[in-house]
Amino acid sequence: MGISTHPDEAKAFNKQSERVTWHDKTLWFVREKRDKSVHQLPEWETLRELAAQIKAHTLSHLDDYLLQFEKQAKKNGIKVHWAKDAEDHNQIVKDILIKHEAKKVVKSKSMLTEECGLNPYLSNEGIEVIDTDLGERIVQLAKEKPSHIVLPAIHKKKEEVGELFHQHLQTDKGATDPTYLTEAARQHLREQFLTADAAITGVNFAVAETGGFVVCTNEGNVDMGANLAKVHIASMGIEKIIPLKKHLGIFLRLLARSATGQPITTYSSHFHKPKKGKELHIILVDNGRTKQLSKPDFRSSLNCIRCGACMNTCPVYRRSGGHSYNYSIPGPIGAILSPGKDLNKYSSLPFASTLCGSCTDVCPVKIDIHTQLYKWRQIIGDKGHLPPSKKWSMKITGKVMGHPKTFHIVSLLGTTLLKSPKMILNNPFNTWGKDRDLPQPKHTFSHWYKKQNKHEEQ
Amino acid sequence: MKNNRSSILDTIKHTKIPEVELPRIPYFQGLSYDILNYFTDMLYQLGVEVINGENLEDLPPIISHLGYDNQLIFTQFCELPYRKKIKEEKLKDISLSILKGELGVAENGAIWVNDYKLPHRALTCIGEHLIIALSKKNIVWNMHEAYDTVQPENHGYGVFISGPSKTADIEQSLVKGAHGARSLKVFLYG
Amino acid sequence: MKIGLFIPCYVNQLYPEVGMATLQLLEQFGEVEYPTSQTCCGQPMANSGCEKDSIGSIKVFFEAFQKYDVVVGPSASCVLHLREHGVKLFPEAKEVIDKTYDLTEFLYDVVEVRSLESYFPYKVALHKSCHGLRGMRLGSCSEKVERLPNKQRQLLKMVDGIQLIFPSRRDECCGFGGTFSVTESDVSVRMGNDRIQDYMNNGAEYITSGDMSCLMHLEGLIQRQKLDIKIIHLSQILSSDIKKKTEQKAPKLTTHA
Numbered sequence: 001m002g003i004s005t006h007p008d009e010a011k012a013f014n015k016q017s018e019r020v021t022w023h024d025k026t027l028w029f030v031r032e033k034r035d036k037s038v039h040q041l042p043e044w045e046t047l048r049e050l051a052a053q054i055k056a057h058t059l060s061h062l063d064d065y066l067l068q069f070e071k072q073a074k075k076n077g078i079k080v081h082w083a084k085d086a087e088d089h090n091q092i093v094k095d096i097l098i099k100h101e102a103k104k105v106v107k108s109k110s111m112l113t114e115e116c117g118l119n120p121y122l123s124n125e126g127i128e129v130i131d132t133d134l135g136e137r138i139v140q141l142a143k144e145k146p147s148h149i150v151l152p153a154i155h156k157k158k159e160e161v162g163e164l165f166h167q168h169l170q171t172d173k174g175a176t177d178p179t180y181l182t183e184a185a186r187q188h189l190r191e192q193f194l195t196a197d198a199a200i201t202g203v204n205f206a207v208a209e210t211g212g213f214v215v216c217t218n219e220g221n222v223d224m225g226a227n228l229a230k231v232h233i234a235s236m237g238i239e240k241i242i243p244l245k246k247h248l249g250i251f252l253r254l255l256a257r258s259a260t261g262q263p264i265t266t267y268s269s270h271f272h273k274p275k276k277g278k279e280l281h282i283i284l285v286d287n288g289r290t291k292q293l294s295k296p297d298f299r300s301s302l303n304c305i306r307c308g309a310c311m312n313t314c315p316v317y318r319r320s321g322g323h324s325y326n327y328s329i330p331g332p333i334g335a336i337l338s339p340g341k342d343l344n345k346y347s348s349l350p351f352a353s354t355l356c357g358s359c360t361d362v363c364p365v366k367i368d369i370h371t372q373l374y375k376w377r378q379i380i381g382d383k384g385h386l387p388p389s390k391k392w393s394m395k396i397t398g399k400v401m402g403h404p405k406t407f408h409i410v411s412l413l414g415t416t417l418l419k420s421p422k423m424i425l426n427n428p429f430n431t432w433g434k435d436r437d438l439p440q441p442k443h444t445f446s447h448w449y450k451k452q453n454k455h456e457e458q
Numbered sequence: 459m460k461n462n463r464s465s466i467l468d469t470i471k472h473t474k475i476p477e478v479e480l481p482r483i484p485y486f487q488g489l490s491y492d493i494l495n496y497f498t499d500m501l502y503q504l505g506v507e508v509i510n511g512e513n514l515e516d517l518p519p520i521i522s523h524l525g526y527d528n529q530l531i532f533t534q535f536c537e538l539p540y541r542k543k544i545k546e547e548k549l550k551d552i553s554l555s556i557l558k559g560e561l562g563v564a565e566n567g568a569i570w571v572n573d574y575k576l577p578h579r580a581l582t583c584i585g586e587h588l589i590i591a592l593s594k595k596n597i598v599w600n601m602h603e604a605y606d607t608v609q610p611e612n613h614g615y616g617v618f619i620s621g622p623s624k625t626a627d628i629e630q631s632l633v634k635g636a637h638g639a640r641s642l643k644v645f646l647y648g
Numbered sequence: 649m650k651i652g653l654f655i656p657c658y659v660n661q662l663y664p665e666v667g668m669a670t671l672q673l674l675e676q677f678g679e680v681e682y683p684t685s686q687t688c689c690g691q692p693m694a695n696s697g698c699e700k701d702s703i704g705s706i707k708v709f710f711e712a713f714q715k716y717d718v719v720v721g722p723s724a725s726c727v728l729h730l731r732e733h734g735v736k737l738f739p740e741a742k743e744v745i746d747k748t749y750d751l752t753e754f755l756y757d758v759v760e761v762r763s764l765e766s767y768f769p770y771k772v773a774l775h776k777s778c779h780g781l782r783g784m785r786l787g788s789c790s791e792k793v794e795r796l797p798n799k800q801r802q803l804l805k806m807v808d809g810i811q812l813i814f815p816s817r818r819d820e821c822c823g824f825g826g827t828f829s830v831t832e833s834d835v836s837v838r839m840g841n842d843r844i845q846d847y848m849n850n851g852a853e854y855i856t857s858g859d860m861s862c863l864m865h866l867e868g869l870i871q872r873q874k875l876d877i878k879i880i881h882l883s884q885i886l887s888s889d890i891k892k893k894t895e896q897k898a899p900k901l902t903t904h905a
Contacts, residue, residue, distance in 0.1 A: 007832050014834040024842070026630050028817070035790055043486050044793040056478040063470040076614075082463040134636060135627035151627065158629045178631035189637060194550055210611035220583040220623040220638025227579035227615070228549075238466065245611065246483060249601040252618075253565075263500070263566030264601075266621050267583070267638065273614035275579055286462075290469040299475070313791065315821045319835050319842075352832060354825025354839075355695065357782035361791035374695070381697030390827070394698035401657070401693075402704020404685040404712075431833040436840075436868025438662065445660040445667030449682050 005348035009324035010316075024318040026154060031312040033261025034362075041257070050250050052366035055303040058243055059293060065208040065241045066284060072211025073282060076273045081283045086116035089235065089285050093118060093200065094125055096233055096281055102127065102197035106189075106225040108217060109133040110202030111149050111306055112235045112285060115328040118200075129200075130192045132221040134185050141168045147322025149329060150259045150308035155321055189221070199225035203236035203282070204305070205251055209244045212272035213282065216255060216265040223269050233281045234271070238289050239302040251305060254364035258307040292340045297375045301336050303365035310359035310369055316352055325349060332359035336372040339380070347385040350376035408446070488599035493564045494646075497597050500567035501644055504621035505634060511647045514538060514591060520645075521554070521589075529553035532585060534575050543577050555585030559592030559644070561608055563618070565600045569644065570608045572616035579615045583623065588639035590619065593648040649678030652713045654721030654748065657688040659860050666860055669883040670722040670751055677759050683712040689726040694733055695826045706734045710741035718758065719748040722883050724780030725859050727753075732783070751883055752786055752858050756799040762806070767889040769809030772880075773852035774800055775843065775866070776819045777859035786858070790819050800858055800882060807885055813852040815843075824865035840869045848877050858882045 014020055038044045058065055070080045083089035089112075097105065105122065107113065107129050119129045119140070131140045135152035139145060141164050146152030153161070162176040171184045201222050206213040213234060215222045226232040242251065256262040274280035292298055311317045311331030322330035327338040327346060332353060338346035350373045353359075359369040380386060381394075400406050432438070490496040498508045509520060514537055521531070530548065531540040533556035540556065557576075559569040569590050573579055598604050610616045623638030634640060651674050655667045667682075674680045686709060690702025709730065713719045721727055727750045735742045755761045780786045780800070787798030804810055823829070823839025830836075844866055847855050855877060857863050863879040870877055 007834070010832060011834045014838055017838075020838060029630060039793055040489070041793065042489075046484070050481050050483060053478065053481040057480045060475045060478045063467045066467065066470075082466055084462045084465060088462055132637065133627070134625045138627065151630075153627055154630075156628075158631075161628050178628040179633050181628055182625060182633040182636060186635060186637060190550070193637070212611060218623070219625050219636035221636070223583040223617060224580060224637045227583070243480065246602065246605045249605045250483065253601050260626075262620075264563075264568045264618065264620050266619065266624055268568065268618040268620075270610035270616045271614070272611055272616075275573075275614060284466070286466045286469075290466060290473065293470065293475070294473045315823065315839050316832070316835050319838050351697075351828065352835075354778065354821050354823060354828050354836075356778035356821035356825070358778070358789070358791060358821065361782055361789055377695065377697035378699050379697075381699075386697055390696055390831070391698070394693045394696050394701050398690075398693045398698065398701025398704055401688040401690065401702070402708060404687055404708055407657075407687040408684075431830045432868070434833065435837045435872060436865065437871040438864075438868060441662060441664050443664060445655050445664035446682070446684050448664050448668065449671075450684065 003345055004326060006320065006324055006352040007348065009326065010320035010352070013321045013324055014319070020319050022157075023155065023321060027312045027318045030151070030260060031309075034258060034309060034312065035261075037257045037261040037263065041253075047250055047254055048364055048366050051254055051364060052300070052303060054242060054247050054250065055365055056300065058241060059239070059299060059302055062238065062241070062293065065243055066238060068208040069206055069211055069241055072208070074211070076211045077280070078211065078274065079279065079281045081281060083283050083285045083287070085287045089116045089283055089287065090118055090121040092283050093233055093235070094122065094127070096231060097122070097127055097198055100198060100231050102231065104128045104130065104192070104196050105198045105200055106130050106132050106192055106196040106229065107200040108202065108215070108222040108225055109136055109152070110200065110235055111329060112202055112237055113200060114146065116285070116287065130189070130196070132189050132192065132225055133217070134182065134219060137185060137189065138164065145323065145328070147330065148308060148311055149306050155323065193224045193228050196225065196229050198231040198233065199229040200233045200235065201226055203234050203240050204255065205248060206236055206241045206282075207243075207245050207248065208241055210272060212270055214248060214252075215269050215271070216252070216267065217269070218262075218266040220267050223267055226271065231279045231281070232271070232274070233283065235283045235285060238284050238286055255305055255307055258309040258362070258364040288341050292337070295340070298336060298340060298372055300367050301333065301372060303367050304333055305365055307364055309362045309364065313358045313362045314353070315356065315358070316354065320352065325352070332369045332373065333367070336369055336376060339376045343380065343383060344385055347380045350380060483602065486600055486602055488564065493597055493599060494594060497562055497564040497567065498646070500564065504567045506567065506621050507641070507643045509643055509645045511645055513647050516647065517556070517589075517591065517645060526554050531556065532581055534558045535591065536575075542575075546578060549578060549580055549584050552581075552585040554587045554589065555581050555639070556589045556591060557582065559590040560596065561604060562592050562597040563599075563601060563604045564597055566620055568604075568618035568620040570604065570616060570618055572610070572613040574613060582617050582619065583638035585639060587641045588619075588622070589643045589645055591645040591647060594646050595648055650715070650717045651678045651680045652716030652719040653680050653682040654686065654713065654719050654726070655682065656721060656723045656726045656860070658864065659722065662864065663860050663881070666722055666881040666883055669881065669887045670720070672887045673751070673755070673883055674720055678717070681716070686712040689729050690734070690737070691726060691729040692826055694729065699733060699737060703737050706730070706738040706741055709734070710738065710744050713744050713748070717747070718754065719744065720751055720754045721748070722751045722881060723859055723861070724750040724752065724777055724784050724786065725861055728779045728783040750780065750784060750858060752780065752799050752803065753784065755803060755886070761803065764803070764806040764886060766806075766886055767808040768885045771811045771813050771851055771853045772804065772885065773813040773815055773847040773850065773855050774804060775822060775847070775855050775857040775862055776800070777857050777862050778821050780858050781819055803882070803886060804856070807888075810885070813847065813850050815846040815850055817846055822862040822865055824862050826861070829865055836865070837869065840865050844869060844875060844877065848875065852877060855879050856882050856885055
């Protein structure tokens with residue numbers, strides 16, 4: 001009780017039909033750009049396979065690679081921290097900031113800090129966090145959460161952004177031109193970059209061989225933030241590690257093409273050493289990843305490079321919106337990561353899919369997302385997290401289908417029932433019949449077949 | 459939080475995961491024989507203006523022509539007549555940065571820039587406009603070849619730049635000049 | 649060849665004409681029998697998170713179809729379910745499941761039909777069911793960089809008079825998804841309506857598919873809104889007018905043996 005489910009949230013989202021149309025079209029546009037871009041590369045499927053193998057290999061030696069990374073990074077002068085969970089992570093960040101008497105922090109996009117709830121934590125400590133990715137700044141000003149991992153404000157219309165900027169950044173009332181609004185954000189955020197005491201970034205790839213890491217952006221906010229501030233803290237999930245520098249070639253070719261259809265992001269920034277007189281910290285975060293690693297059926301979900309392609313392609317995500325998932329990572333990948341965190345709370349997410357398989361085919365690191373959705377459903381069923389009505393109807397259906405005689409009696413009843421007036425079928429409790437009719441055949445196929453055969457035998 | 463480290467590593471160590479071999483990366487051929495043409499086409503698609511020249515000496519008149527004469531210009535090239543050292547508080551006033559491109563990648567228009575002779579790392583992004591000068595000889599086909607050549611581990615900081623800073627976070631409308639350079643020109647010489 | 653006719657439970661109940669069309673098509677290739685003890689592939693239970701409740705139906709399937717050379721059903725979804733999960737749930741059924749085919753696979757791959765004598769003079773859009781497309785790879789999907797023959801389209805191209813219509817989104821899901829259509833009905837309905845609009849906008853008179861479940865969902869929406877478009881199963885198009893023609897001359901179907 002009290003847990004909002006995906007169907008509830010999706011229902012609310014679908015009350016605004018035109019908004020659904022718009023949301024769906026906007027994301028489909030991104031998916032089409034992705035298609036156009038990947039179909040130009042004859043080796044696309046080979047790259048996916050290589051990426052999946054590199055990730056699988058890395059996960060089978062994760063401890064070794066983390067140690068190698070730590071050793072190299074320390075040699076480079078980077079300070080390495082380890083966090084078991086969100087709380088550890090947040091505390092490590094806080095301690096570094098307090099040591100440097102930092103009052104204002106600029107942060108570039110990091111789904112991990114979102115997962116750890118870093119912003120509210122730091123603001124409780126009196127430290128101001130400014131999200132610098134434009135989309136994230138928009139949702140931050142609106143006091144919302146990102147609805148997409150690559151396009152955090154994809155649910156917002158330019159009119160809403162205009163109003164928000166009018167309130168917070170003093171843009172003209174009613175102004176909605178994206179160029180004008182982006183310029184206002186540029187001016188506002190330049191000021192923040194120049195006056196921030198520290199910068200927090202995410203990590204796209206960390207290389208064990210070199211002890212460095214790569215962060216990808218289009219806006220350049222990582223480079224502005226990390227390069228101007230005295231302290232740079234990079235937070236990464238332990239699964240972000242890759243063994244060799246040359247593997248970056250594979251992943252950078254896959255990432256942006258999958259995410260937005262660009263051949264590469266505008267900035268692919270490589271950090272290996274702190275600038276003289278400055279500090280560079282890396283926090284290696286577990287927060288449930290080792291738990292997921294221990295589950296063979298769900299291990300490959302740790303391959304994820306956070307491109308967002310599964311969201312753009314998912315026909316359910318496009319028509320229910322990222323907030324309907326109520327998890328820091330929405331969409332199909334979120335629906336296989338979240339049950340590992342809290343099976344009961346997120347038990348409706350693996351069912352927010354038709355199992356169409358588009359997510360699996362679009363995934364640049366070949367995570368079998370829809371198979372994992374199916375597997376989570378079984379675990380949710382086994383552990384008793386299904387709604388009772390579903391559980392019992394499936395038990396009964398199973399029994400009926402397992403006994404041909406019962407089945408035929410029930411199926412005769414079924415066709416009789418369908419002949420009754422539509423009124424019965426279309427009652428408010430019948431979700432199928434609310435918007436859909438069912439055919440009303442005169443007889444079943446088996447009935448016809450038996451009659452036919454008798455006729456022939458005679 | 460020292461015990462975090464051993465606890466995470468121990469948990470991983472005790473998780474039995476079947477060995478998966480590291481794959482060999484095959485050689486990936488380019489999509490065109492004319493690598494320079496492909497590269498410039500790609501830059502054009504990314505909203506980058508390409509300027510062709512013989513050598514670096516061709517640059518100053520072009521920059522004058524572009525109207526930067528009385529503005530603050532930074533460069534990484536000692537042979538160019540612009541500022542090579544800039545105080546931190548002056549960074550924000552830079553109108554134009556001229557950086558040295560080490561390597562261009564034809565498949566995606568990305569150019570490798572690093573912090574060698576870069577007094578401040580923010581110089582890759584803080585100037586209002588950016589010119590990257592790249593020798594025509596230093597263009598490779600794809601990212602695999604690029605990583606065979608560039609050595610990010612030898613530099614504290616380096617970045618592949620593939621265009622002006624941009625965003626599409628407001629209704630997917632592409633806008634140039636988010637936080638970094640508003641425009642990028644690539645000067646191809648040699 | 650002794651062919652066991654596998655008719656999915658909902659087709660049996662709601663779309664007997666699809667069963668008849670499939671039977672009629674299959675009769676060209678062997679002796680077809682419909683074992684009346686069959687029930688269901690078990691997918692509804694399994695996709696709802698209760699796959700263990702479906703073991704009984706897989707057992708029934710195994711017993712009903714053991715004796716045939718091949719088993720053919722007009723549903724990629726049900727056949728795919730048996731392949732992906734049936735063997736794991738009831739290993740004895742492997743031998744039977746291995747010889748079970750969706751109608752498209754049977755026609756295109758097993759008996760290699762390359763021409764038909766059917767006639768269907770309408771504008772038809774092929775709705776690619778996700779289980780057929782991405783599960784069985786009956787064609788190449790838009791996400792992957794691959795070129796596979798689009799088997800259903802190849803079959804439809806053999807039909808006289810047909811005009812194939814292409815939607816703007818060539819392989820988006822219709823939103824049926826089994827119990828998804830009920831538990832997530834708002835999104836499901838929306839997805840279905842979007843597909844129908846796409847087919848209508850491109851001038852289709854009929855939507856066809858190898859999976860009746862997608863069509864049942866779409867038809868439900870079409871009828872409720874009284875839209876000017878119809879649904880028809882692939883088997884019905886492929887067998888249309890055969891009867892009339894075959895009364896005059898044989899053979900009805902030619903194959904590359």
